[in-house]
Structure formats: C-alpha cells, structure tokens
Amino acid sequence: MTRADFDSPTPSKAIIGVNLPSGGRGKFLLFTVFLLISTAALLLVEKAADHAGYRSIVSGTQMLFFGSSDSEEEDTADDAQPCRIPQLDPWDPSIRSYVKKPKAFSCKNPPPLTTLQSPPIPNASLSLPTADAYVSPAPPASFEPPTLHRPPLPPRPLIKINASLESQYGARKDGVLKCCAGAVKRGRVVSVDDKRADGSYRFEKCQYFNGTAKVESDFTLVECKRGKKKVYTDMHSTVIPTKAALEKIEAARKGPLPPSILLLGLDSSSRLNIHRTAPKMIHALNEVGAVEMNAYNKVGDNTLPNLLPILAGVSLPDANDVISKDRKQVYGKGCWPHNKYVFDKCPFIWRNFSEKGYVTMFGEDEPGISIFNYHKLGFREQPTDHYLRPFYVVAEKRLQKTTRDKATWCYANKDTFTRLMEYLWSFVDTYARRVPFFTLMFITGISHENPSDIELADARLADLVRHAVEASEGGESEDGGLFLAVFSDHGSRWGSLRESPFGWLEERLPFLFIRPPHASSSLAYQTSAAPRSHPVLLANGNRLTSPFDFHETLSALLHGSEDRPGGSSCADCFDLLSEMVPENRTCNDAAIPEKWCACAKEEKSSVDNGTASRGVSLAVEHLNGVIQGDGRCSLLSVGHVISTTLRSLPTTKSGKRLKFFVAVFSTVPSDAIFEVTIFVKDGGVLQVSPEISRLNAYGNDSWCVDDPYKKLYCYCI
Incomplete structure (x- = not known):
C-alpha cells in the first residue's frame, strides 16, 4: 500500500479506467458530460461535508460523528451514545497540505568495520549450546530432570573484522590495524541516595583481538588504531542471558x-x-x-x-x-x-x-x-x-x-x-x-x-x-x-x-x-x-x-x-x-x-469577543503565575487571539453536555502560540484549564530553565 492508496480518485484517474465500445463517439460525449456532472456533484457534496464538519472513510462504525446536525433524531442518537469520535480520512484535503513527505536519509560511508556474526557450527548434527554454555548455576542435589522440551539457546555471536574494509580506515603507512573489544555495563549503584545511577556506566578492559572476538556482555565497545592514531570506534549490542x-x-x-x-x-x-x-x-x-x-x-x-x-x-x-x-x-x-x-x-x-x-x-x-x-x-x-x-x-x-x-x-x-x-x-x-x-x-x-x-x-x-x-x-x-x-x-x-x-x-x-x-x-x-x-x-x-x-x-x-x-x-x-x-x-x-477528550462536539453558536478576550487574559495570568518569581523568564502578555471554538462534552450517560471554548492565541515577547480550554460556569464565570498546550516549539527560547513544565512557557531574558 502506498500513499496513493489513500488519495481520493480524481477525474483524470476515472477517465483512464474507462473501456469504451468501438465506434461510440456519441456515447463517449454523453459519458463525458455525465462524468463532468457527476464530478461537480461530488465536489459540491464534498465541500458541504467539509463545511459541516468531518469526512470519514470508515463505515459501519458506532464511533462516528460527521458534524453538527439539525435533526432531532441525531441529537437523540447523541444522547444514547455520549461519545462519538470523528473517524477522518488520513488524506483529507484539509489535512493533506500540512503533511510533508519525508526526506531519504543514510549514514556516511564507509560501512562499519566490525559486525556481529553467529559462530560457525562445526557439525550440523550437533545440537546448539544449551543454557549450560552460558555458565548456568549448578542445580541443587534435589534437582529433577526437565520433562518439557525447549529449543536450545542460540550461540553467542562473535565480533568480526571485515578485512575488505581495512583500507578505508587509515593508511597502511601509519601502522598495522589493531582492534580491541571491551564490555560496557551499567554503573554500580553507590548508595540508596544515588541519583546518578541511570546515567552511569563502566568499561571492562579492552582486549585486543585478531579476526574475531567473543562477546561477554550485552554491549561492547570496539576501538581500532593504526600506530597511535585511533581510526575506528563503534559499539555492538546483543542479548546475553543474565x-x-x-x-x-x-x-x-x-x-x-x-x-x-x-x-x-x-x-x-x-x-x-x-x-x-x-x-x-x-x-x-x-x-x-x-x-x-x-x-x-x-x-x-x-x-x-x-x-x-x-x-x-x-x-x-x-x-x-x-x-x-x-x-x-x-x-x-x-x-x-x-x-x-x-x-x-x-x-x-x-x-x-x-x-x-x-x-x-x-x-x-x-x-x-x-x-x-x-x-x-x-x-x-x-x-x-x-x-x-x-x-x-x-x-x-x-x-x-x-x-x-x-x-x-x-x-x-x-x-x-x-x-x-x-x-x-x-x-x-x-x-x-x-x-x-x-x-x-x-x-x-x-x-x-x-x-x-x-x-x-x-x-x-x-x-x-x-x-x-x-x-x-x-x-x-x-x-x-x-x-x-x-x-x-x-x-x-x-x-x-x-x-x-x-x-x-x-x-x-x-x-x-x-x-x-x-x-x-x-x-x-x-x-x-x-x-x-x-x-x-x-x-x-x-x-x-x-x-x-x-x-x-x-x-x-x-x-x-x-x-x-x-x-x-x-x-x-x-x-x-x-x-x-x-x-x-x-x-x-x-x-x-x-x-x-476527543468526544467534543463543535457547537453552532460562537464565542463573543469579550468572553474570548477575558478567557485569554486569564490564561496569560496563569502562565505568568507559573514563571513568576523566576527572574530568568520574561513576563508574557497577549499578542492576538488566533481562533476560538465552542465545543461540548457528554458528562453523563443521559446525554447532559458540558460546554466550553478553546482559544488559540499568541504571546509577546516570545511569539509563542498556545491553546487553552476555558469552561464557562454558572453566572458567566470563566475557569481556565491549568494544562495549556504550546503549539509551536520553544527551541532555544527556554534555554535558561531545566524544569520541563516551565520550559513550555518561559522566554529567557
């Protein structure tokens, strides 16, 4: 399946797929007119569907919502099923322009000098190593032989030097290529108060080898030199049972x-x-x-x-x-x-x-x-x-x-x-x-x-x-x-x-x-x-x-x-x-x-400018409350309100709905874009959700703080 499989058929694609009878010029003209009328009708339906709400490629699903409805029957359906999440076309025209094709990528040449390889098996009739080959602990005297067959463990791989690539890693005049391999392990925990253990590591002695080297740990560091010059450093990972x-x-x-x-x-x-x-x-x-x-x-x-x-x-x-x-x-x-x-x-x-x-x-x-x-x-x-x-x-x-x-x-x-x-x-x-x-x-x-x-x-x-x-x-x-x-x-x-x-x-x-x-x-x-x-x-x-x-x-x-x-x-x-x-x-x-909650339904009514402005001002007050007292961060003020959308959520199985509005706005001096959810309580009281989403990356704006929460909002002075 490719991206084209998700694309809606275009008129040109439809014409290519038609088999016309020979000698049927009149039929062809009639067919062309019919096709143009059908295409125009489809475009009008599609435009209406986009205007109303959501388009879907999923059918027969009970979790569908295609947009606002004027019918009482659909409102009743909403009551019977509080949550209906839109199932959108991944290639919906409203989304397609925001989707970028990834750029191909490859690492630099030459290929790695060393690789992991399974060791050769001298005789195919011999069984592979069992757990004993990994120095399994001796069983107690009362140990009973196993009754169930399990496959033997695979042999440990070997680190192998690719001799054909040696010339690409340093010149021969600089000396003979010498490589060593050493196990890499997690560092030891120093104490119950150790707060650096998860970033610690330790190296076993790097052992020189010719051709191949045994793997003693999940992670192995390999280094190669020509004379005193280091020409290759790499790591290998494989699972070695503990x-x-x-x-x-x-x-x-x-x-x-x-x-x-x-x-x-x-x-x-x-x-x-x-x-x-x-x-x-x-x-x-x-x-x-x-x-x-x-x-x-x-x-x-x-x-x-x-x-x-x-x-x-x-x-x-x-x-x-x-x-x-x-x-x-x-x-x-x-x-x-x-x-x-x-x-x-x-x-x-x-x-x-x-x-x-x-x-x-x-x-x-x-x-x-x-x-x-x-x-x-x-x-x-x-x-x-x-x-x-x-x-x-x-x-x-x-x-x-x-x-x-x-x-x-x-x-x-x-x-x-x-x-x-x-x-x-x-x-x-x-x-x-x-x-x-x-x-x-x-x-x-x-x-x-x-x-x-x-x-x-x-x-x-x-x-x-x-x-x-x-x-x-x-x-x-x-x-x-x-x-x-x-x-x-x-x-x-x-x-x-x-x-x-x-x-x-x-x-x-x-x-x-x-x-x-x-x-x-x-x-x-x-x-x-x-x-x-x-x-x-x-x-x-x-x-x-x-x-x-x-x-x-x-x-x-x-x-x-x-x-x-x-x-x-x-x-x-x-x-x-x-x-x-x-x-x-x-x-x-x-x-x-x-x-x-993605069960939110967009309401037909709108948010008046005064309510939206008050809600956004409250949101910025909350943001400043997070960073206030930290002299490294500039206080924020409202830039402009980009959009406001009124939505509602089902709160009970009887169909009762909670109304709120979502505002997208910018701030100065950071030029950050935020989205805030604002609930309208009884008496017109506005309540701002404390989780305010940032919609653009903060980049280096928050370089001066390391608190992940503050980083979303701080603009370093």
Missing part, C-alpha cells in the same frame, strides 16, 4: 509457557499519521491478527502521563500526590512526587511479570529526552533484566553522531533505528519459546520531531511484526504465544499539523493495535459472515478506550481477568480481551481528563 534469566529459563522447562508480551511504542504519532506513514506495518499487523483501537484517547499532554497509566496503572497527578487528598486507594499514589525523585517506587507492571518468571527488557533511544530521564532522574536500580539505556548513554559520549532535526540519526556509520531494532530482534530470538518474556521498546528519534519520518522505517517495522510472531509461535508447541501491542503515546503536539483544522484530534488520538496470543490470521478483517474469534476485542475496537484499559489488559494477562488486582487510577476500566467496554462510555468513565 544469571537471573538463565534461572528463569530452567524454571520454564517445568511447565507450559504463558504468553510473552511485546510492546512496541512510537513517539508522537496519531492514529491518522500511522495510516499515512506505515501502511506496510499495518498490513503486517492485520496479517498476524491485530485489531485496531479506533477510539483510543490519550490522558495527558506528553509521553510520561500517557505511559505511566499503561505501565503502572497510575495517573501522573496520582503519582505526584505525596499526601492523599481523598480516600481513593490507588496503588502507586505518591510514588513519584516530582522530578527530583527516582521512579523506583512506582508499581511498574514489568516487576510483576518478572516475579512470575518472565525475562524483562526495556529500551528506548534518544537518551537525552527519554521518558523517565528528560529533566528527571530515571531509575536508581536497573528496572529490567535487560536495559538498553547504558548503550545509548555511552554512544552519545564515545561515538561520532549525525543529527537531523535535533534527533540523532546515526552513531558512527549505522543509523540509530537499526541499532535499536537489532537489540530487540536479538532479545526475541534469544528467549522466544524458551521462557516467557516482557519487553517494551519505545522508539523516539525517528518520529519525535517529524512523525512523517516513520515512513522511512515502515518496511523494517513490518518485518519485525512478522518475525516476532513467527519466532514466538512458529514451533511445534501450542503453549506460550505472543501478545503484541504496537502503539503511540500521543499525536503531534506542535507544528503545522497540530495547527491544522483537525490538529486537536491528531494530538488527542494516538494509535493502538492489539494482537492476542495465537490470534488467527487477519482477525481485524473478519466479518459477521465469517467465524469470529475474539469478538470482545473486535467490538472494543470501536469503543472509547484509554491507556488505563491497556494496563488492565496487561494485568489480566498476568493474573487472569477475574483475579487481577484493583487500585489503578481508573476504577472503571477494562480488560480489552475479555470485558466489553460499554457503548455509552464517557471520557470521565475512562479516566480521560476533559481537556484531552
């Missing part, structure tokens, strides 16, 4: 495997954007039986408040709540008071999976802006069995970088996306069908600044989806299987796309595809006429869902749907695989704050 992982592998041989969990995240991509940029990946997801959540709504502004609910079941406000202000029992309340604390006390679900015998891994690129480390302290103790952060921390310091649009696209001679994918691929190949695993790989660099760049990785993402399922379910065993979720945290939060007519929907509706273990092929395409597997998940695909439902689904995989513990920040959220989400659900039910 002692704890080997023990889990041995334990897994005593019973059937539970399903493994693979969560693949892409930063800053809306549901519409992923349909524009990753048709190959979506096709692969459909092939393996994934179902798209068409009404998946974010619950917070940026990445952290949308990932904490998935991984810990706790909202960011609850995590910040040191002293409980109510009697609501939330597991994890107050676990991360503010950015001077580590995240170790938060109840991340990967710990629960680890306790149940899962091998765990967490990885992301772009260490400077990573989820738990951007103006934060990260983790004191390593959070998972395998942890990718040390690799990227060292790469940032030791390898030559190539950047594009503020993101690092290459370390040395290999693109960063490939490096991340190689580690994830290695993790899957090492543990699939041997032990249950839980992994979260969150990809930031390729999409954070320009979500359209995902297109450059589309084919490789599709390959990963197919490989992960095949590796996990391709054997003879019927147990195990793979739960696969591919998702995003939010859509574009700033830039031209966010400022487009439907930018507010782009931001609020990230994508989520869920693939149950052992799902039948093309589950997403099954119809009522075909045998339906996973009917609950299929129905939930068209119901309002949030990251808290995502968490409940993971929790049910671990504990069972009926036995999963409660206590998350959403008291009424669901296991999407086995519990039907109510059709008349509201954002409040799904723990989606009013500001971020």
Whole structure:
C-alpha cells in the first residue's frame, strides 16, 4: 500500500479506467458530460461535508460523528451514545497540505568495520549450546530432570573484522590495524541516595583481538588504531542471558509457557499519521491478527502521563500526590512526587511479570529526552533484566553522531533505528519459546520531531511484526504465544499539523493495535459472515478506550481477568480481551481528563469577543503565575487571539453536555502560540484549564530553565 492508496480518485484517474465500445463517439460525449456532472456533484457534496464538519472513510462504525446536525433524531442518537469520535480520512484535503513527505536519509560511508556474526557450527548434527554454555548455576542435589522440551539457546555471536574494509580506515603507512573489544555495563549503584545511577556506566578492559572476538556482555565497545592514531570506534549490542534469566529459563522447562508480551511504542504519532506513514506495518499487523483501537484517547499532554497509566496503572497527578487528598486507594499514589525523585517506587507492571518468571527488557533511544530521564532522574536500580539505556548513554559520549532535526540519526556509520531494532530482534530470538518474556521498546528519534519520518522505517517495522510472531509461535508447541501491542503515546503536539483544522484530534488520538496470543490470521478483517474469534476485542475496537484499559489488559494477562488486582487510577476500566467496554462510555468513565477528550462536539453558536478576550487574559495570568518569581523568564502578555471554538462534552450517560471554548492565541515577547480550554460556569464565570498546550516549539527560547513544565512557557531574558 502506498500513499496513493489513500488519495481520493480524481477525474483524470476515472477517465483512464474507462473501456469504451468501438465506434461510440456519441456515447463517449454523453459519458463525458455525465462524468463532468457527476464530478461537480461530488465536489459540491464534498465541500458541504467539509463545511459541516468531518469526512470519514470508515463505515459501519458506532464511533462516528460527521458534524453538527439539525435533526432531532441525531441529537437523540447523541444522547444514547455520549461519545462519538470523528473517524477522518488520513488524506483529507484539509489535512493533506500540512503533511510533508519525508526526506531519504543514510549514514556516511564507509560501512562499519566490525559486525556481529553467529559462530560457525562445526557439525550440523550437533545440537546448539544449551543454557549450560552460558555458565548456568549448578542445580541443587534435589534437582529433577526437565520433562518439557525447549529449543536450545542460540550461540553467542562473535565480533568480526571485515578485512575488505581495512583500507578505508587509515593508511597502511601509519601502522598495522589493531582492534580491541571491551564490555560496557551499567554503573554500580553507590548508595540508596544515588541519583546518578541511570546515567552511569563502566568499561571492562579492552582486549585486543585478531579476526574475531567473543562477546561477554550485552554491549561492547570496539576501538581500532593504526600506530597511535585511533581510526575506528563503534559499539555492538546483543542479548546475553543474565544469571537471573538463565534461572528463569530452567524454571520454564517445568511447565507450559504463558504468553510473552511485546510492546512496541512510537513517539508522537496519531492514529491518522500511522495510516499515512506505515501502511506496510499495518498490513503486517492485520496479517498476524491485530485489531485496531479506533477510539483510543490519550490522558495527558506528553509521553510520561500517557505511559505511566499503561505501565503502572497510575495517573501522573496520582503519582505526584505525596499526601492523599481523598480516600481513593490507588496503588502507586505518591510514588513519584516530582522530578527530583527516582521512579523506583512506582508499581511498574514489568516487576510483576518478572516475579512470575518472565525475562524483562526495556529500551528506548534518544537518551537525552527519554521518558523517565528528560529533566528527571530515571531509575536508581536497573528496572529490567535487560536495559538498553547504558548503550545509548555511552554512544552519545564515545561515538561520532549525525543529527537531523535535533534527533540523532546515526552513531558512527549505522543509523540509530537499526541499532535499536537489532537489540530487540536479538532479545526475541534469544528467549522466544524458551521462557516467557516482557519487553517494551519505545522508539523516539525517528518520529519525535517529524512523525512523517516513520515512513522511512515502515518496511523494517513490518518485518519485525512478522518475525516476532513467527519466532514466538512458529514451533511445534501450542503453549506460550505472543501478545503484541504496537502503539503511540500521543499525536503531534506542535507544528503545522497540530495547527491544522483537525490538529486537536491528531494530538488527542494516538494509535493502538492489539494482537492476542495465537490470534488467527487477519482477525481485524473478519466479518459477521465469517467465524469470529475474539469478538470482545473486535467490538472494543470501536469503543472509547484509554491507556488505563491497556494496563488492565496487561494485568489480566498476568493474573487472569477475574483475579487481577484493583487500585489503578481508573476504577472503571477494562480488560480489552475479555470485558466489553460499554457503548455509552464517557471520557470521565475512562479516566480521560476533559481537556484531552476527543468526544467534543463543535457547537453552532460562537464565542463573543469579550468572553474570548477575558478567557485569554486569564490564561496569560496563569502562565505568568507559573514563571513568576523566576527572574530568568520574561513576563508574557497577549499578542492576538488566533481562533476560538465552542465545543461540548457528554458528562453523563443521559446525554447532559458540558460546554466550553478553546482559544488559540499568541504571546509577546516570545511569539509563542498556545491553546487553552476555558469552561464557562454558572453566572458567566470563566475557569481556565491549568494544562495549556504550546503549539509551536520553544527551541532555544527556554534555554535558561531545566524544569520541563516551565520550559513550555518561559522566554529567557
């Protein structure tokens, strides 16, 4: 599928597809007139639809809203179903002009001098190394031989020098090429008060080698010299089972495997954007039986408040709540008071999976802006069995970088996306069908600044989806299987796309595809006429869902749907695989704050200029309250009001609606563009939502502050 597959047919395309009978000039003229009239009619209908509200390419979906209605019947339908989220055409004309085609990119030549290769197997009849080859701990005297067969572990790869490239790395006259390899590991935790552990690392001694070198750790630094001149520095990553992982592998041989969990995240991509940029990946997801959540709504502004609910079941406000202000029992309340604390006390679900015998891994690129480390302290103790952060921390310091649009696209001679994918691929190949695993790989660099760049990785993402399922379910065993979720945290939060007519929907509706273990092929395409597997998940695909439902689904995989513990920040959220989400659900039910709710309906009436001006003035007062007292930041004043839109939200299942207006305005001297939600209370009292979105990047405007909240608003003097 290409971009053209999403484009509406043009008249020229229609004419090309016509087969006319021979000798039919009159018929041709009649046909041409008919075609022109039909085209004009279609354009008028399209223009009317654009004027009224929203256009859609989705039919038969219960979550559709096509715009304001004059009929009482449609108003009644709104009452019966409080939330109807617009399902827009990803290539709608109103959006298309804001979408940019990504520019091709490649790292500099020459290719890397060293690569990872599997060692040769001397005799094909010999079995591959078992866990004993990784120095598995000696079993106790009472140890019973395993009764279940599991595939042997793959052999450790070797670092190999490509002799054909040696001439491209320094001149022979400078000396003989000498290379050494040394393990890179996370630094040791100094004390319980250590706040630098997540940025620390240590090097093992760099051992010189000829031809090939053994890999002793997940991460290896390679350096080559000619004489005293360093001509090559690179890093390699591959998964080497830890002692704890080997023990889990041995334990897994005593019973059937539970399903493994693979969560693949892409930063800053809306549901519409992923349909524009990753048709190959979506096709692969459909092939393996994934179902798209068409009404998946974010619950917070940026990445952290949308990932904490998935991984810990706790909202960011609850995590910040040191002293409980109510009697609501939330597991994890107050676990991360503010950015001077580590995240170790938060109840991340990967710990629960680890306790149940899962091998765990967490990885992301772009260490400077990573989820738990951007103006934060990260983790004191390593959070998972395998942890990718040390690799990227060292790469940032030791390898030559190539950047594009503020993101690092290459370390040395290999693109960063490939490096991340190689580690994830290695993790899957090492543990699939041997032990249950839980992994979260969150990809930031390729999409954070320009979500359209995902297109450059589309084919490789599709390959990963197919490989992960095949590796996990391709054997003879019927147990195990793979739960696969591919998702995003939010859509574009700033830039031209966010400022487009439907930018507010782009931001609020990230994508989520869920693939149950052992799902039948093309589950997403099954119809009522075909045998339906996973009917609950299929129905939930068209119901309002949030990251808290995502968490409940993971929790049910671990504990069972009926036995999963409660206590998350959403008291009424669901296991999407086995519990039907109510059709008349509201954002409040799904723990989606009013500001971020995409169920909003545009009202016909307008906001008078006086009310809009008062609301924007209150918003600027709030912004100045955030930065007031910090002498580094200039106080702001209103530039001009760009737009105001009156909207309403369903607040109850009876159809009662809450009215508010959204104002987009600029400020001086920063020339920043903000969007604010303003609620009109009884008596005309205006209440400003404290979460004011910035729609253009702050760039270097906020260089003088490091508080992530202040950075959105501060204009450094």
